[in-house]
Amino acid sequence: MPKVTIVGAGNVGATAAHIIASKNLADVVLVDVAEGLPQGKALDMMHMRSVEKFTVKVTGTNDYADTRGSDVVVITAGVARKPGMTREDLLGVNAGIMRSVMGSALEASPDAVFVCVTNPLDVMTTLAHRESGLPAARLMGMGGVLDSSRLSFAVCEKLGCDPADVEAWAVGAHGEGMVCWPRLTTVKGVPVTELLGADDVAEVVQRCVKGGAEVVGLLKTGSAYYAPGASIAKMVNAILNDTHEVMSVCAHIDGQYGIDDLYMNVPARLGAGGVEEVVEFDLTADELAALRESAASVRAGLANLESL
Numbered sequence: 005m006p007k008v009t010i011v012g013a014g015n016v017g018a019t020a021a022h023i024i025a026s027k028n029l030a031d032v033v034l035v036d037v038a039e040g041l042p043q044g045k046a047l048d049m050m051h052m053r054s055v056e057k058f059t060v061k062v063t064g065t066n067d068y069a070d071t072r073g074s075d076v077v078v079i080t081a082g083v084a085r086k087p088g089m090t091r092e093d094l095l096g097v098n099a100g101i102m103r104s105v106m107g108s109a110l111e112a113s114p115d116a117v118f119v120c121v122t123n124p125l126d127v128m129t130t131l132a133h134r135e136s137g138l139p140a141a142r143l144m145g146m147g148g149v150l151d152s153s154r155l156s157f158a159v160c161e162k163l164g165c166d167p168a169d170v171e172a173w174a175v176g177a178h179g180e181g182m183v184c185w186p187r188l189t190t191v192k193g194v195p196v197t198e199l200l201g202a203d204d205v206a207e208v209v210q211r212c213v214k215g216g217a218e219v220v221g222l223l224k225t226g227s228a229y230y231a232p233g234a235s236i237a238k239m240v241n242a243i244l245n246d247t248h249e250v251m252s253v254c255a256h257i258d259g260q261y262g263i264d265d266l267y268m269n270v271p272a273r274l275g276a277g278g279v280e281e282v283v284e285f286d287l288t289a290d291e292l293a294a295l296r297e298s299a300a301s302v303r304a305g306l307a308n309l310e311s312l
C-alpha cells in the first residue's frame with residue numbers, strides 16, 4: 005500500500021488526509037508538532053472507516069521517524085492567513101517552518117515526491133527546492149488546481165452549468181498575481197469567451213482571483229480548507245496512480261513560456277515521478293505577457309525572501 009505523509013494536522017492537512025483515506029489512495033501519516041493533535045484527528049478518521057468503507061490506515065504522530073519511506077510528502081505546515089493579511093506577510097515565519105520541515109521529512113523519505121502547500125506558495129516551493137536539492141520533477145506546489153477550481157465555480161455560478169463539463173485554467177502566481185485563461189476555459193469544449201460577454205468574463209475572473217480572500221473574510225478566523233484539501237488529493241492521486249493528467253501545478257519552469265528558472269503555476273503533466281512535463285499552451289501575445297508579468301511578481305517575492 006502506498007504511503008502519504010501530510011505535515012501539518014490543521015484544517016487543510018486533516019481535510020486532505022480525510023479525502024485521501026476515503027478514496028483508499030494510500031495509508032496516511034499526519035505529523036505535527038502539537039502533541040495529541042495529529043493522533044486525535046487520525047483516531048477520529050479511523051473511527052469512520054466502517055462508515056466510509058475504506059481499508060487504508062491513518063496514523064498521527066509527532067515523530068518524523070513514523071513517516072519513513074513515504075511515497076508522497078505533502079507540506080501544509082505554516083501560519084494561516086488572517087483577514088487583511090497578504091501571503092507575503094506570512095513569508096518570514098513560514099520560511100523558518102519550511103526549512104525545518106524539509107530537513108526532517110527529506111531525511112525520512114529521500115525518494116518521495118514532495119508537494120508544498122504552505123503560503124506564499126511560489127516562494128515557499130522555491131525555498132524548499134533550494135534547501136532540499138531535490139530534482140525539480142520531485143518537488144511541486146499545490147496552488148493552480150485550487151485556483152482553477154475557483155474559476156470553475158465562478159463559471160458554473162454564472163452559467164448554471166455542470167462542474168463536470170468545465171475545464172478551467174488559472175495559472176501564474178498563487179494569489180493576487182494569478183492569471184486566468186478564460187479563452188482556454190471551456191464548457192463542453194466551448195470557450196467561456198464565446199458563452200459570456202466581456203463584462204461577465206471579467207466578473208468571473210475577479211471572482212476567481214478574490215476567491216481565497218472571500219473565504220477568509222467570511223470565516224473571520226482561518227482560511228479555506230475543503231477546496232485546498234480536495235486539490236491536494238487530486239494531485240496525490242495523479243502521482244500515486246501515474247495518471248499523466250495535465251493540471252495547473254506550481255512547477256519548475258526552465259525556458260517554457262520564455263520564463264527561466266522559476267516555480268510558478270503552469271499546466272503540468274503529473275505521474276509517478278512527479279512533474280513529467282511542463283505543457284506549453286498556444287497563447288496569444290496578451291496571455292503570454294500576463295503570464296510573464298505574473299512571473300515578475302513571483303521574482304519580487306523571492307527578492308523579499310533573499311532579504312530575510
